[in-house]
Amino acid sequence: MSAPIKHVDQETSPPIQPADPRADQRGQRTTPVGGLLSIDGTTTLGWRERWQRFPWSLLALLLITSALGLVVLYSAVGGYTGQQETSNIQYLLRQSGRFGIGLVLMFVVAFAGSERVYRRYAYLAYGISLALLVAVFLAGSISMGARRWLDVGFMRIQPSELMKVTLVLALARYYHDRAVVVGFGWRDLGIPLLLVAMPLALILKQPDLGTGITMAAVGMVVIVVAGLSWRMILLSLTLLLAALPVAWGALHDYQRQRIYTLFAPERDPLGSGYHIIQSKIAVGSGGLLGKGFMAGSQSHLDFLPERHTDFIFSVLAEEWGFVGCITLMILYMLITFRGLLIASMAHHRFGLLTAVGFITLFAFQVIINIGMVIGLLPVVGIPLPLISYGGSSLITLLFSMGLIAHVGIYSKHHGRTI
């Protein structure tokens, strides 16, 4: 391994002869590996090859889940007796449109450029996202008590969504470039922590606890998979527990209220406990098979809050019961494992870490959202991936799935050599 990048740890790499000396001069890394794999960083596969290597099963799972999501959404936005049919359809069309845009984006991202295109621009993208976050901090528009959006004339963008993706890219780039040994400690933790901390601080300031927690968790998982020493993991877990009281003090009052009500929602059944109680009633009353499509009383008689966005899982649970919930959760797990499989077959560290980061992002949001809807976790504003109504999170998600697919295309594919 003889990359021109200065800080690559030469000692840990096996001595390899460059296959193409000119590759070095172009600043590209070459990785000829004992005949098994003839692909290197410079490789750009042909369109046909990419088409064949595209992880279609992942796409199929995404499509099935989204279709289920649209069915639930149709019910969630609908009136009880169906007098609002037209607006149901409008919601459905709008969400399908967003899904379409996301899908196109996914394909573009998956098929775009060479194997190393995202690695090259990872830091740049991170920098732009961070700048946008600062801009939000300085001049963002306030909505519902939080400063999250940036008005850019024709549209509003939410830089924290962008940040989730670019943070994963930046972290992956860092560990890829460092090519650290397994079990690294402080030396290779500092900069990644900084990469996480800067946007995290800005996002918590907005405030957006949901995105903040997600980002912290994803960053942590990426660092751990990159090879953080077990001692450090143990140490940081201890530190985290010790820091909990401090974090409690830093929480906003409404955030604390949510945690209180999680553990005793009955304390305030008409106030902050209302959402949790009504959601639990909706979920529990679904029983084994549910009340049937469009027949959930909790959903359709307005007892359920935010039922087409954050609490859409309750609608599914009420109308389709335990069977519906388990079906959706199996789909989510299949997507997760398919993503982890891609990660495990990634060709290099960047691919591994990006795939792990994005799949963690996905799974974490699923777990947090369902956990809060069924009263296991405090209510933080995290939508249910692929199901909740809303554009930015869906498009971000499909964008990250595109990146996973990209990793999949440029990986060893079921023992078949490229």
Place this chain on the structure above:
Amino acid sequence: MLEDQPKTFQVDARRRLLLLGGSVSLLFSLLGGRLFYLQLLKGGTYRDMADDNRISLQLLPASRGRIFDRDQRLLVENNPDFQLVIIPELAIQQLRKPEKGGNGLLRLLELLTPLLQLEEKEIQAILKQASRQRAFLPLTIRTHLTWEELSLIETRIHALPGVTIEAQPSRHYLMGTLASHAIGYMGEVTESDQNHFPDIDFRPGDLVGRSGVERSMEPRLRGMDGLRELEVNAYGRQVRELRRTLPHPGQDITLTLDMDLQQEAERALAESAGGTGALVLMRPNSGELLVMASQPTYDPNKFISGFLPNEWKQLIQDPSRPLTNKAIQGQYPPGSTFKMVVVLAALRLGKLSENDTVYCPGYTTRQDHRFYCWKLRGHGAISLTQAIAQSCDVFFYELADRVGIDGIHQQALRLGLGTLSGIDLEGERPGLMPSRQWKRRVHKAGWYPGETLITAIGQGYVLSTPMQLAVMVSAIANGGAVYRPFLVKPEEKNQHHPPTKGPAPLWHNHFRAEHIALVHQGMEEVVHGVMGTARTSKLEGVRMAGKTGTSQVARHRRTQSGTLLHSTNRRLKDHAMFVGYAPADKPEIAVAVIVEHGGGGGSNAAPVAKRVMDLYFAKQKGETMPPLPTSETAAPATEPADAEQSSQTTDPH
């Protein structure tokens, strides 16, 4: 994988990925477990909670049974109580004024002000209430709308968006105070009412019978309320009706009372010397009550519409106790009306024969104590029938010695004294028939012979209610059968085959014919004999038998020579009593009257009985009766508007 990476990293990364996958699986199964718990284990509970959320129950009140008298005249019915209800939402939507800040609800109230004479304070209260509830929920503005207000609003209803008139059934006593003790009154249900009627499922705020037939017939009169199950959304707005259970109206009840006679009895009592008292008129061969009157009366309508504070205070502090049904709750010494009991006991025990006479010097002496006859000059030698007719006390002092307290006690019980008559009303008092055991138990003392003497003339410890006296005189009239008095006609199980047989007696005394004939003869002499104590109260064209009584309230004070000193305190004046039956040869009706503090029974109680019995026989002959009062003539309501309403509602168009 990771072919460009050192082997150690590959192995480690694979391990970490597995760990990640494992963690995700663990968390998902945690969620699955929670869903299992919520949906499968606790599913029923949450389903109930969801139903509680969405289903709102609305009561459909059942109408209470009406009450009729024996001639099927309506006594108690349910009138609609009209209420003005507004739905603020409609007013706000349709009365929005063009200028800014126009409040539709306020505008509506302004329109209503001249019609209802709304006061500024009321308007403010309504606006405040409206601001506290959701605009689509109804708001009651006024209850007890008068017909005038009702017609004013009905004619303008199209110009009053959001205004509706709702009718709530409300108990209405058409006869006002007439027979109020028999009919009874109603009040809001309490816990003790719920315990009293464990089979009825009361709701807070329900009205329940408090006395009279309203109470004793509560289970029959009360219907089963219906229920509307409505589906509502989170804001309480009705979405649809899920189910409707129709109410079961309560059963109508027919009383055995005759309102013409009842009215006459109440008037006669009110116009008597004492002004207060009770009268019971009963069929001696069945126990069927034609009259159960108690004076003074009260207006049961007041318990529905509400009392003014001082009205209520007056009612409960009145020393003549208008709320007490004196016919079954008033306990009085029976006085001389008790004497037949002693005679029958003596005859039965063979201690007296037809031709026995007793010499009455005006008094008799026992252990240096003088017991006076009411007639100080004495009756001289007096026979059994004359002793009854003239109510000679000395004769009965003599019988007391012969029979003894045990014999008297036994006979009195056999005639229904000292025990509950079993009338189909609540709150009956048992009276008191003393015995040796009773005195030992209660007074911890032995029985003195002198006490037997005063018991024999119906004084001392002995107490009876007018109802018991009516039962007693009925048993004497019919030859010994004791019936349970009743004032509610029994339910007719089969309309095509009405019961031909009357009710069976509770028990029968089986008096010997010659014994009972002697008593009958004596009682007839009371009215028709030259010396009879009630000779001034003969009926028109019908022979009556009876017995007067003067029941001593306070110990009489006498001069040295024995002359009675009359008290000037009305409260210490004797009660006037009369029991009787007519026609003497074939009794159709039996009567018991008490005029409280009326004085002598012959001159004060017997005329009351006469008035009612005369009317009974006049009615039997087919004479037309004067019209009955309606509630407003009987008891002028405090609000003339209310009275007007009720007069119109009683009119059956």
